[in-house]
Amino acid sequence: MSEIPARCASFEADLSAWIDGELDAGRSAELRAHLAACAACAGRVEALRAVDATLREVARASGPAETARIERMRAATAARLRGDASGRLSRRSAPRRRRMVTTLAAAGAAAGIAAIVLFAERTEPTRETTAIARPAPPSPSAAASHAIAEAEQRAAERPASDAFASKGASTPPETPTATPSDEELELASALVAEERGAPGPGDLATPIRERIAALAPADREAVLAAVPRLRAMAPEERAALLERARRAREHPAE
């Protein structure tokens, strides 16, 4: 370990900041000039950079091993967001608590948390769960919600909705019900937005469910048949569809 020349010592504290691009232009230029003239300091900068290269390599190499852990955390986070206090990850195993979800939902977990049903759905895609697990809305629309759940269950049981639900299915498969109208799509979309955690001002959610419940049975089925497809869409895709439907309704001539 040799003595540090004063000139070098004056730059020492700035070496890392320089590597990180945190020096101002003036100081940066001075340091560059010094490094060009001082092999010892240039060597130190290289040694410091080697640390970064090593750390990044370490980070990169650990990536693949993390996949299973991330999946486990995702399931556990979803469970906890549903308000499932016992869903706290029991360290090494991610519990699959489908039944717990249902129970909690029936108990009326906070409406905002309904959004997370979707999140959990990816982890464990079971249509019957999502149909059942939707938290019961406030009592005025309980009946409407029940009707929706029932109809949705029927819709879910049709093989066609599998293809609807599968991501990337660009063309809807044949269904026994009519293709939903724009207004029906709008309703379905609003329903999906609501389940994704848009409880909004509270007066928004109930009318959607009631409006759907008030439809003729065939129309209601058409709305609900569209729900899985809408669920599979990215938010902006859904928003665009909704906008088109709204325009079509407001300007039917176009």
Added chain:
Amino acid sequence: MSEVDEDVRLMLALRAGDGSAFEALFRRWSAPLLRYLDRMVRDEADAEELVQETFLRLYRARERYRPDARFSTWLYTIATRLALNELRRPRRQNPHRSTDDEDAPVVLPHGGARADDVAHARRIGEAVEGALGTLPERQRAALWLAAVEGLSYAEIAASLATTEKSVKALVHRARLALAERLGEKWEART
């Protein structure tokens, strides 16, 4: 749309009630958070727990989110504070906790570390990671966030609730300590 904008967009969507935005944010950020927290708490199960907790807090705080700070700063601030709290728990015996004097002058050996072999540095990543674990926790956080996650000193200062000047010293001392360890490895090899 830049990656940064995408985070802001997702966070605003989440604030507006779009639950799918939460999943997207989880997908984007869980891996970097996990590798950071692995290094911070040095226990896989604890790190996983803290990743979850970070996202839960993010979710609960969604309505307070304002797009005036980078999303990553916000996220790492939550994660860092959780990690530092975790390390202060009594069951943790961290011998380095109190040695982290940010205002002490940086004293360096000169010419101690060999600088010319990045490829070899990769091969001894394990040793460096071990050395990383022996650093004081704030140095460890600062270096990882700067060198691996690419946060600015201002962002790291926010995460650690300190000044940029302190971050500059923390990062430099951490990097030097690891460079010395790398240097020793090289010396030992020759």
